[in-house]
Amino acid sequence: MSNITVRFKGAIGSFPLDVDFTAPARGVTALFGQSGCGKSSVLRCIAGLQHVENGFLQINDIVWQDATNFVPAYGRSVGYVFQEASLFPHMNVHKNLEFGLKRSAVKTNGAKFVDVVDLLGLENLLNRTSQRLSGGERQRVAIGRALLSQPSILLMDEPMAALDQMSKDEIIPYLERLHGHLDIPMIYVSHDMNEVQRLADTMVYLEDGMVRATGPIENVLTDTSLPITHAREASVVVNVSVTSFSREDGLTKLDVGGAELLVPGHVGDVGKNIRIRIAANDVSLALQEPSQTTILNVLPVVVMDVSAINDTQVNVLCGIGGEGGAQILARITKRSQDTFNFSTSQHIFAQVKGVSMVDK
């Protein structure tokens, strides 16, 4: 299987960077971490905009940097989307889009241009100057421009961080469409967990210029050794498929590795794979299957890990249906833990109060 191998060790200015990770060369890999953790620097190093002496970078079978070799940015087939759209102010939208297309190493007919314009809904903007675009429109043009250079990898540096909520809501559906259409890998830098949960397949969790964890997003979000699972709003994502929809009470039934979940509304056609998010605070635990409860979703689970996060609260990691099943986090009080004394391998029941859709 093809991979992205990234290794940078050195300093950018006075900021020490020591990252080393491998991610699959398909789907979306999120570089996640707090502001100042070095995630943007890593992305700039991948693009060749920044040079760390001691580095190795390989995308599929192309090596862009090793001990003796450093391919400059203009020699790498990357598409880069900056935080600010950074359109060329002396060109209209059409010219901006063409800039990369003309210089692309891959020669194509006009179809590619039309495809990208369609995908990002740019046809009405083509003759405008970049000053006459909204923030969201600008960023869409910037994404189109990057795609048209026919990169072998798409790099996005917090493309929504500079946008207001309205522009974000406008652009997210396009990003999700991109995720479905794109046949190249994407590396997406973000400090916004919400975005990451919506878009990422793989997650690289950075802290102080170092990789704390890396792997499929479901696994990283349930790694109880990580501070993200200690956050007040900690949540996990679970991939499920739609099994049925009841018109009578308007509930959709989802399959989670054998167990079932009911969610309100028609969330997708039967057979559709979707991603849901379950907040740790929305999960409570019971020793016996509760019979008299308003909570619809009661899942048989097995306890996989119990870890205190502070003096009053505890995270309980549960496998749905068994140890191999999808994992969810339950946030309970220390007092409850003292009362029930949940322990690893114990079979119990999880009550899930809230499930939110994360469209994919």
Place this chain on the structure above:
Amino acid sequence: MWEPVWLTMKLAFMTTLVLLIIGTPLAWWLSRSSQWWKEGVAAVVALPLVLPPTVLGFYLLILLSPTSPIGQMLTSVFGHSLPFSFAGLVVGSVIYSMPFVVQPIRNAFDAIGERPFEVAATLRATPLDTFFSVALPLARPGMLTGSVLGFAHTVGEFGVVLMIGGNIPGETKVLSVAIYDHVEALEYGQAHILSFGMLAFSFVVILFMMVSEKRLRRRWS
């Protein structure tokens, strides 16, 4: 009476052209280089701003005269010695007006910032390509200012011309020298015509520059 006017225009045009050709890459280098000694070069370029024109003219006269090594070389290139010739005036004007062209262009390059160049690189534009397709078009307001200032400044030059050009009609007798001559000869009528022409010209130049620069900037912001 119009010969000095024509000669001055020719000189200013040639000087501006030469300055755009050598000043733009120089400004680019001053803007982008990280060499520690580049500010030294920048200071040399800016020197004519503060140096008395007669001092500059005096050194140029010595430097360009056929007895100096550089003058010798230039003499063989041009086929005649440079002082007291039109070519000599162009060389002197280029040096004298250089800061007026280089500084605005450098400022314009500085103002572009790093980002557009990074964008261009990620879109596979080589550095040379980026210079022509991104840097030059974005520096247009500065190049316009530089050209106009360089042109106008050359039109008004006096001290350097007098030192290295002298007062040869049709060859080195430019406007400012002509006005001086007329005043010396108490021909105030002619002096008035030429002087007022210069005044009007200068006003139009400055006005045009301010208006067009403002328009360009507004268009891109």
